[in-house]
Amino acid sequence: MAIGDHVVHLGEVPTTMDVALALGRDGAPSGTVVVAVHQTSGRGRLDRRWDAPPGSSLLASVLLRTRLSPAKLTSFSLVLGMEIAPVLDGWLPDPCRLKWPNDLLAGDRKLGGILVRSHPDRQPVGDDSPVTLVIAGIGINVAAGRDDLPAGATSLREEGDGSVTVADVAARLWPALDLAWRRFEGNGGNVDLGGWRDRAAYVDEEVEIRLPGGVRRGILRGVDPTGALCLEDESGMTHLYLTGDVSRGPIPVPSGATRTTRDGPRTRREERRAGTG
Numbered sequence: 216m217a218i219g220d221h222v223v224h225l226g227e228v229p230t231t232m233d234v235a236l237a238l239g240r241d242g243a244p245s246g247t248v249v250v251a252v253h254q255t256s257g258r259g260r261l262d263r264r265w266d267a268p269p270g271s272s273l274l275a276s277v278l279l280r281t282r283l284s285p286a287k288l289t290s291f292s293l294v295l296g297m298e299i300a301p302v303l304d305g306w307l308p309d310p311c312r313l314k315w316p317n318d319l320l321a322g323d324r325k326l327g328g329i330l331v332r333s334h335p336d337r338q339p340v341g342d343d344s345p346v347t348l349v350i351a352g353i354g355i356n357v358a359a360g361r362d363d364l365p366a367g368a369t370s371l372r373e374e375g376d377g378s379v380t381v382a383d384v385a386a387r388l389w390p391a392l393d394l395a396w397r398r399f400e401g402n403g404g405n406v407d408l409g410g411w412r413d414r415a416a417y418v419d420e421e422v423e424i425r426l427p428g429g430v431r432r433g434i435l436r437g438v439d440p441t442g443a444l445c446l447e448d449e450s451g452m453t454h455l456y457l458t459g460d461v462s463r464g465p466i467p468v469p470s471g472a473t474r475t476t477r478d479g480p481r482t483r484r485e486e487r488r489a490g491t492g
Contacts, residue, residue, distance in 0.1 A: 216246040218277055218396060219389025223249045227269070229256040231276035232352040236334060238278060239348045245280035248389065271359035271370070273327075273381050273388070279349040279396060285333045287404030288349060289457060290442030292317045292331040295351060297410045298395040299329070302387045303355070306376040314416045315435075315444050315461050319355065323416070323463075324369035327355035353388075357381045405440070412437045417463050422446070424459040435461070 221244065228234055231249040238247055253269035267274075281288075299319060300311040303326065312320040319327040329351065336346040356370035357379060364370065371379045399406055412418060415437065423432045424446060433446040436453065443455040 216244045217389075218246045218279075218393035219248055219385075221247050222385075222389075223247065225249065225251045227251065227253045227255060230254050230352075231274055232330070232332065232350050235276035235278045235350050235352075236332075236348065239280065239334075239350070240337065243278055245278060246393070247278040248275055249278070250275045250385065266365060267354070267356060268359050268363050270381070271363070272357055273353065273355040273384050275353050275385070275388075277351040277353070277392060279351065280336060281347050281349060281400055282344055283347065283400060283404050284345070285347060288331065288333055288347070290404070290406060290408060290438075290440070291349070291351070291399060292329045293408055293411045293438065293442045294395055294399050294406055295329050295331070295353070295392065297408070297414070298391045299327075299353070299355075299388065300414055302384070302391050303327075303371065305387070306371045306374075306379045306384075308375050310414060312416045313411055313414045315438065316442065316458075320416055321369050321371075321374040323367075324374075325356075325367055326369055326371070326374070327353070329353055351392075355384060357384055408438055408440065408442065417461070420463065422461050422463055424456055424461050426456070426459050431456075431459075 225234065228251045231251050231254065235247065235249045238249065251274045254274050293316065296313045296317065296319065300313060303311040303319065307321055309322070311326065314320050317329040318325055332350045334348045336348045356364060356368060358372050358381065359370045361369060361373050417435050418437055420435060421432065422435045423430050424444065431446060431454065433448045433454070436445040436447050439445055439455055441457070443457045444459065444461065446454045446456065448454060
């Protein structure tokens with residue numbers, strides 16, 4: 216079943232991700248979409264609340280079922296961003312940008328977000344191949360005025376097309392998500408993230424990443440094939456992070472002005488905790 220063939224429309228719920236997970240555990244087919252008018256406990260990364268006036272945002276979760284291991288799913292939120300951004304371009308004056316790991320930006324304002332979680336599925340009797348339930352939560356501010364949104368947020372109507380509706384966005388989004396998932400799963404979770412870097416915010420700029428153990432600063436150089444953030448420190452060493460909260464630093468660095476050591480670029484992997492759940 217293609218994503219969008221079966222859409223469950225709800226009024227007010229705590230969160231569409233919880234509903235989609237419950238449906239999945241009850242045997243709902245892969246590709247099922249849950250859409251709500253309002254979420255009372257909507258959340259993003261780091262359990263941050265997602266607040267928007269009822270009916271003003273696309274609040275959706277997609278249920279997917281796969282035999283890919285959770286380790287293969289670490290880049291999926293970036294893949295979704297690569298597919299969602301071109302859809303939103305149709306209502307924006309400038310291309311939608313992507314902020315690692317899962318924010319959708321109009322300029323420097325947050326337009327939406329993506330949150331991917333994975334859970335073990337119930338195994339059929341006699342089946343030794345693990346099945347994973349993937350819940351992809353998507354929130355996009357469509358019609359809200361800026362005064363009704365948190366600081367730093369915006370909507371499609373505020374930024375561009377004043378007539379766009381939640382239904383307009385959903386109608387274009389489901390086919391794009393279905394194509395993205397089929398490509399991702401068909402390639403075993405191995406994808407080219409070059410399209411993400413093309414839209415990435417703050418690439419080759421100084422940023423800081425907040426981690427549970429403190430703050431790291433450096434130059435954002437993109438992502439590796441798993442979706443990990445590549446952060447170059449003062450010595451030219453590249454550190455990789457799969458979790459964290461990125462904010463912009465003060466000093467832009469020209470593209471290509473990478474620093475290397477006598478022995479060439481060095482790489483060290485840090486914070487290899489999977490971000491899918």
